[in-house]
Amino acid sequence: MIFYVFLAVLFTLTILMCIQESKRRKIGFVPALILCILLTPLFGYFVILSRPIRSARGCKFCGNTNNEAEFCALCGKNQEGELKDDKK
Numbered sequence: 684m685i686f687y688v689f690l691a692v693l694f695t696l697t698i699l700m701c702i703q704e705s706k707r708r709k710i711g712f713v714p715a716l717i718l719c720i721l722l723t724p725l726f727g728y729f730v731i732l733s734r735p736i737r738s739a740r741g742c743k744f745c746g747n748t749n750n751e752a753e754f755c756a757l758c759g760k761n762q763e764g765e766l767k768d769d770k771k
């Protein structure tokens with residue numbers, strides 16, 4: 684009995700996680716849920732985390748639309764055009 688309660692809680696948490704992450708990242712809810720069922724929720728979560736964010740901030744200097752960090756991975760500039768090494 685306790686096993687089924689555990690399974691129901693795990694399944695609910697997995698669905699909620701898939702709903703939340705599929706809104707935030709470039710992966711649909713159904714593919715995310717299938718991944719979690721096939722790979723177990725733990726490994727499915729890592730695969731989902733590796734998908735790019737939908738509203739990435741991008742970079743206006745080199746046109747890298749997938750940039751998510753403060754400093755662009757391609758040209759190394761932030762929003763003000765400063766390089767990472769310029770910080771004092």
Ligand SMILES: [Zn+2]
Binds near residue numbers: 742743744746
């Ligand atoms: Zn850039």
